[in-house]
Amino acid sequence: MKRIFIIAMLSLFGAVTVWRFTCPVLLRVHPSIMPGSPHILILNPIRSGQANSVGHSLLEFLRSGDAAGAAKQFPLIGKNVVEENILPPIQSWFLDDVVADPEGGLDFEYLYSDTRGRTGGYIWVYCIEGTDGAWTVRTFNRVD
Numbered sequence: 458m459k460r461i462f463i464i465a466m467l468s469l470f471g472a473v474t475v476w477r478f479t480c481p482v483l484l485r486v487h488p489s490i491m492p493g494s495p496h497i498l499i500l501n502p503i504r505s506g507q508a509n510s511v512g513h514s515l516l517e518f519l520r521s522g523d524a525a526g527a528a529k530q531f532p533l534i535g536k537n538v539v540e541e542n543i544l545p546p547i548q549s550w551f552l553d554d555v556v557a558d559p560e561g562g563l564d565f566e567y568l569y570s571d572t573r574g575r576t577g578g579y580i581w582v583y584c585i586e587g588t589d590g591a592w593t594v595r596t597f598n599r600v601d
Contacts, residue, residue: 498554508592509552512565512582515594519580522546531594542599545571550580561586562595575601 486497500509518527524543528536550569557563562585570576578601585595 498552500552500555508563508584508586509555509565511584511592511594512567515582515597516547516550516567516569516580519543519547519599533593533595534597538596542597545573545575547578547580548572553579563592 500506515527515531518524518530518539519542522543524536524539527539527543528534531539547569548571550567552565553568554566555563556566562583565582565584567580567582568576569578569580571578578599580597580599582597583595584592586592
């Protein structure tokens with residue numbers, strides 16, 4: 458009976474460990490329910506940071522105002538979607554949250570400020586992993 462208990466506990470520990478290390482975020486603490494309030498977000502260091510880098514490169518295009526370059530770099534989005542969401546250009550951003558979906562994609566939530574001085578807008582960048590293992594942006598949504 459003791460052996461079964463030990464095996465069950467080790468199996469449970471192993472399952473929880475694997476589950477935690479496949480999550481995009483190791484620790485997420487929101488002391489306040491207000492959007493944009495200070496919180497703690499610790500990304501999983503074991504997961505590849507390529508999806509996050511791809512999201513940042515899209516935001517760099519939105520900062521520079523290069524709709525054609527963004528559409529070329531991320532063909533799944535489409536040039537018209539980028540042109541609709543590029544103005545006013547964003548000035549700065551920080552990662553607010555990351556959520557994994559059941560299909561394996563990652564939804565990055567960024568809080569940003571634009572060149573007009575407005576702060577508090579959100580950009581959701583949805584990244585997917587291709588069959589070749591490279592991440593790309595599938596879509597994004599900008600809300601002021």
